[in-house]
Amino acid sequence: MNEYNKMFDHHWSLYQKILQHNYMGHDQIYSVLEDDLISHIHAPFSFLDIGCGDAQTITGRLKHTPISAYTGIDLSADALAHAQHFLTPLQIQTHLINNDFEHALADLVTQRVQFDVIFSGFALHHLAPEQRIHAFHNIYQLLDKGGCFYLIDVYPHKDEPRDTYLDRYLAKPMTDWTELNDTEKTILDDHVRSSDFPACKDTLIEIATETGFESIQCLFEDDEHANILMAFTK
Numbered sequence: 001m002n003e004y005n006k007m008f009d010h011h012w013s014l015y016q017k018i019l020q021h022n023y024m025g026h027d028q029i030y031s032v033l034e035d036d037l038i039s040h041i042h043a044p045f046s047f048l049d050i051g052c053g054d055a056q057t058i059t060g061r062l063k064h065t066p067i068s069a070y071t072g073i074d075l076s077a078d079a080l081a082h083a084q085h086f087l088t089p090l091q092i093q094t095h096l097i098n099n100d101f102e103h104a105l106a107d108l109v110t111q112r113v114q115f116d117v118i119f120s121g122f123a124l125h126h127l128a129p130e131q132r133i134h135a136f137h138n139i140y141q142l143l144d145k146g147g148c149f150y151l152i153d154v155y156p157h158k159d160e161p162r163d164t165y166l167d168r169y170l171a172k173p174m175t176d177w178t179e180l181n182d183t184e185k186t187i188l189d190d191h192v193r194s195s196d197f198p199a200c201k202d203t204l205i206e207i208a209t210e211t212g213f214e215s216i217q218c219l220f221e222d223d224e225h226a227n228i229l230m231a232f233t234k
């Protein structure tokens with residue numbers, strides 16, 4: 001079992017604790033996403049969530065939108081079991097895929113499925129650079145013309161070495177995330193150091209441009225939490 005699985009399959013409650021205390025800044029960045037969805041989308045839309053986890057945060061933000069169908073992909077069966085619970089009140093068509101998102105995206109492309117909106121929150125940083133480029137190509141193919149891919153993720157500064165980024169990112173949990181005990185901090189530190197390979201904003205723009213996206217916008221940047229929200233329109 002790799003570090004990814006240890007964190008999300010066996011320690012989903014740890015991630016829920018992080019969310020409960022808004023340690024990663026979910027409240028601020030998801031609020032910008034919600035505002036953008038509400039102001040730009042007025043017709044029923046299909047939504048693909050890549051690395052959806054338990055979908056708790058996103059479902060809270062989707063309830064004020066005209067979403068008509070939700071598809072979620074996640075490797076953690078435990079998280080998907082929680083996701084079903086959070087999706088039920090939306091009373092929409094739901095489809096949860098328990099698979100690696102690389103394979104799940106490729107399968108959806110093969111099936112020629114299309115989505116109006118594609119989203120990924122704090123998940124694509126687990127991909128290596130080549131895999132990230134491939135994921136962008138698949139996402140582009142899965143989007144309807146005019147559709148939008150929203151990406152929320154952690155990000156390093158431009159030209160910041162990965163080790164420098166990791167030390168900077170992890171300094172905050174170690175000192176400020178006071179509700180985590182020492183064991184939880186160690187699990188988090190191990191997970192981030194072994195599994196996080198985030199891309200900086202310029203790299204994301206470069207990949208999206210080369211993929212063919214028409215419009216690329218940075219909707220929110222939070223240096224304190226090292227979070228970014230980008231919108232890529234086809």
Ligand SMILES: C[S@@+](CC[C@H](N)C(=O)[O-])C[C@H]1O[C@@H](n2cnc3c(N)ncnc32)[C@H](O)[C@@H]1O
Nearest residue numbers: 008051052053074075076100101121122123126
């Ligand atoms: C940090 S959580 C993010 C959950 C939620 N999207 C959010 O914004 O809070 C990352 C999620 O990505 C999933 N994940 C990581 N790597 C994955 C992969 N290769 N394939 C599918 N899911 C993956 C994890 O299981 C986890 O649920």
